[in-house]
Amino acid sequence: MEHLIHSRVKNIEISGIRRFFNMVANRPDLISLTIGQPDFPTPEHIKEAGKEAITDNFTTYTHNAGFLELRQAACDFILEKYGLYYDSDEVIVTVGASQALDITFRTILEEETEVILPGPVYPGYEPLIQLCGAKPVYVDTRSNGFRLSAELIAPYLNERTRCIVLPYPSNPTGVTLSEQELQKIAELVKGRPIWIVSDEIYSELVYNGEHHSIAKWLREQTIVINGLSKSHSMTGWRIGFVFAPSFVTKHMIKVHQYSVSCTSSVSQKAALAALTAGKNDAETMRSQYKERMEYAYHRLIKMGLEVEKPSGAFYLFPSIAAFGQSSFDFALDVVNKAGVALVPGSAFSEYGEGYVRLSYAYSLDTLKKGLDRLERYLKEKQ
Ligand SMILES: Cc1ncc(COP(=O)(O)O)c(C=O)c1O
Structure with missing residues (x-):
């Protein structure tokens, strides 16, 4: 068989x-x-919040997108930290950043469309793109210190290009893009029928200055992926987030609902502690x-x-x-x-x-x- x-x-x-x-x-x-x-x-206080959730019988399904207080806390967190403004209906709490990526690609990729990826890159994207019947297109970033740039992207754009993945800070290279580099990419893509999927799972682990998100300049075309796996040492709790304009999340929530209904309620309570008392x-x-x-x-x-x-x-x-x-x-x-x-x-x-x-x-x-x-x-x- x-x-x-x-x-x-x-x-x-x-x-x-x-x-x-x-x-x-x-x-x-x-x-x-x-x-x-x-x-x-x-962190201990996050574990305690998880234990309390169990004791308090917070063990049932939640809203598909995550319970409201958590979604609001996630919005407050990225507003305070990165100056990104999203409403509580513009965020979905996912099963790690991995599931956020899965529902993102399944929501936006048609068969035969192309997705631009910097090479080398985290190996989690290519299979998800291929499962959608779309095609990963790698841009060699080695000569540019592993940083994707508007100049490197431009020759690869065509009518099949549907998405560009910006995974910075980067796994495996550790490099990030500057505000100017991000702005130039935003200018190149603005107004074209192309999404940016910005995987910012390492946004809290930046060593020289601040983290910047391309969503600041290209909100309507950007889908921001984040989560607590790396920032709060919570890989096993499986908490991720996807932030996007409501005309995107209202469709993405359908994929999410039929995939997992919602993220673990216990993990969601722990996540709320992480994003509030544990925001630093x-x-x-x-x-x-x-x-x-x-x-x-x-x-x-x-x-x-x-x-x-x-x-x-x-x-x-x-x-x-x-x-x-x-x-x-x-x-x-x-x-x-x-x-x-x-x-x-x-x-x-x-x-x-x-x-x-x-x-x-x-x-x-x-x-x-x-x-x-x-x-x-x-x-x-x-
Ligand atoms: C760049 C990148 N994106 C996404 C993920 C997946 O994160 P999560 O454990 O939250 O699913 C990882 C994990 O290593 C990663 O390195």
Whole structure:
């Protein structure tokens, strides 16, 4: 019966990050610097709010879009933090940013339309786009410090282009776009029949200045994706948000309703605590990530590796092109000979080939041990 599985589903693959992790996870004494989730526990007051929700029997379905107080808190949060104005009927609480992306693409993508993505990029977009019968079109950003720009986008625009994904701060590269860069993209796209899907899941983890959203200049054409997985160390609670004008959310809510009815009520109560009493919870984590980033960045530079200095998220993306191996072979060799796991860059599209991703969502102690091992390995390689 397997031949009756939909060809689009058969044609997509498990993410390269997971595949590599599953392959090497059982190796004894391995230091893994692969995982893209915070290593801090969820703040105590958020956990308490979740427990209270259970005790108070807040355990039934909520409004499909999330209960009103939470939606209002989400709107207040992004107004205060990023100057974005949305009404409570312009936000949907989703099952992580992942489901926000799924319902977004399913709401806006017709078959055969094209979606522009910067390469290298987070591997979560391509399969969702393909499941809609649409086509991912990669723009090589390597010569521009991994930053998508109006100049790079322009040659790819045609009558099939329906959407541009702006995933900044970026997983896997850690780079962000400046206000000017975002404004130029907004000017290029304004008035064309093209959506911007702005994945801002790392917006609270910016190390040099403020986070800016393109929605400030292009509200009517932008769908903003965000969530609490990274900012509040809540990956397992599965809370995401999608913000868009009401003429978008009124359609998107139908896809959401028939997909999940609503997000977990218990997680929603925890999310309310995160966005109100915990609206500055990310600060302490951010300062620790920054310290780790500075440490790991300088260690990689000292090893002679070429790497962009990140301005957000918790990843470094050094080039390993000088070693003449594929990123997969290099990463496997590092696992086998040095006992350190890094993600092969090829997991982030063909434009990630020649790089590896190092996550610094690990303690300084673990980072030091891992980087010591990597340094010894590279010395022996020379
Ligand atoms: C860029 C990006 N978008 C979305 C997600 C998914 O986030 P969530 O766990 O909230 O579904 C991730 C997770 O790693 C990510 O890196």
